[in-house]
Amino acid sequence: MGKRKHSETEDKSSKFTSIVSANIPERTESPILATFPGTQPSSETTFTPFKRNYETSAAKADERVVIGETDKVLFTGSNFGEDSPRGLHCKYYLGVYSKKNQQVTVTPARVLSMRRSVKALTNANNEAINNKSFKLQRANLGMAFGTAKAIKQLRDEERNKVDAEEMLDELSDVQRQVGVNTVNLPSQASLREQVKSSLPLPSFDINADSPENAYDLNSVVTPDELNSIDVKELLKEDSLEGVQNLLPFSRSNFINTKIMQIINSTGKKDRHRLRLLVYLSYLMAYHSRVRRGDLANRERLLSALNNPPAIIVQGLTDRFTENSHRTPIMADKILFYIMVLTLMLSDFKVFPEAIARDLSLKASKAQTLLRNLGCKMEKATAEEANIAGVDPKANLKKAVLVVPLTFPELSKGGKAK
Structure with missing residues (x-):
């Protein structure tokens, strides 16, 4: 009976875990939760958050941009604008559990979704855009002031351009680099590793x-x-x-x-x-x-x-x-x-x-x-x-x-x- 009496008088409140809000200084950055759809970065990748460096509204003060990069890939994410996470119907918190105090200390966390871009492809796309802009200006000038023969030639080039672009889009990333710099082509072993990591x-x-x-x-x-x-x-x-x-x-x-x-x-x-x-x-x-x-x-x-x-x-x-x-x-x-x-x-x-x-x-x-x-x-x-x-x-x-x-x-x- 003694043991049973002791268990009955035990403090029932010790069975429950309390939740308290963390006391964080005003200028301390809150944690950020990020999702990485598709390829995951390595654990050695460093990410840096950025915020506005001037006084603004409370909503914009909460906006963050996070950037991280490796030698080949750039990761970017934000919690506002078109790249912000969609369908968030709740607020997210991070908590730390203290077994000694049976207490969970929580703090609000920002949520964002990271996007990746391959640096080599980004540079190639920028060059292609610049070339296309120059060609478009040249074509407009020719259509406005060119001779009848020059205008006919420009129209023929316009009709034939579609098939060429479609064929170019079908080429793999490696094939597009062959004409640019053959010495940088990866080996078969390297390609196999890339294929395995990209699946x-x-x-x-x-x-x-x-x-x-x-x-x-x-x-x-x-x-x-x-x-x-x-x-x-x-x-x-x-x-x-x-x-x-x-x-x-x-x-x-x-x-x-x-x-x-x-x-x-x-x-x-x-x-x-x-x-x-x-x-x-x-x-x-x-x-x-x-x-x-x-x-x-x-x-x-x-x-x-x-x-x-x-x-x-x-x-x-x-x-x-x-x-x-x-x-x-x-x-x-x-x-x-x-x-x-x-x-x-x-x-x-x-x-x-x-x-x-x-x-x-x-x-x-x-x-x-x-x-x-x-x-x-x-x-x-x-x-x-x-x-x-x-x-x-x-x-x-x-x-x-x-x-x-x-x-x-x-x-x-x-x-x-």
Whole structure:
């Protein structure tokens, strides 16, 4: 009884954590939270914030520009103007937890989205703009004061200029540099490293000793995002139709089959695996159902994703958009993350044709994505084809993740004629 009495008289307030505002001097800079859609800078990159050096309104006094650079890339970001983050519906704070005092000290934080630009391309574009401006002035002068023959020649050049520009736009960055300075062309080994670093893949360990350690799940989806997914209603369902009604993307045969296997299994249900499957359903819905105009409209975005938790929406926005826009790189990034999760959920062996069918892609596209993740294509057995629900005579291929990771080699050009 003595021990019980002691626990009853224990101070109940010690169970709660208090939150207080930090006492920061007026001229001290508050912290800045920045997102980096696409390529992440190295940890050695230094970033410098800039503010107005004169008295102004309170709103403009809060505006900041942050700049950081490496030898090849310039990162810029701001919390105002066209480059400011979109769709912020709350204020952000940074907090420090004191275990001794059971207290969290918080301070407001500015939020901005960083954009990157390659220095070599920026210089080349500036030169191109200057050349184009000079040519335009020359053409205007010729059209105003030139002879009939000169005017005809200028019009012919104008008609032919479009095709030349379109062809130039299709050239790769490396090819555009060949005529400028061939001595600066990178080696094949350097190009391979650039290709690997430019692919929008989740964090990976190229020297992993097992497929389970090849890709970092936390770089695909955080534990907080997974824990926000409520699977209680799913576990109550016993029919495929009921499961489909609860999913944001209901027509994935891969997801539906895996979820029904968990529901129909005996014993304790694997809730972690079930949450991963639901998050994969969010990714597929984000790829297939969310249109360009939905990204900047929160109501339409929530409707397309079947009203997910706010942390899921924020995570998708941070990972797969640049200023509320889905660039071609971001579109491929979504597919890479879908393929990685699919591999994790199927013992690192998947059927590209089956996944391509779920996403309305060509099978060749799915195979290319999986090869770029380090998979090798192998012929599936008749038993594996039956499990996948396809005709065993269809010569089905399976993608198998192989470690240590190897990525496709760069093409060395066509055969000599």
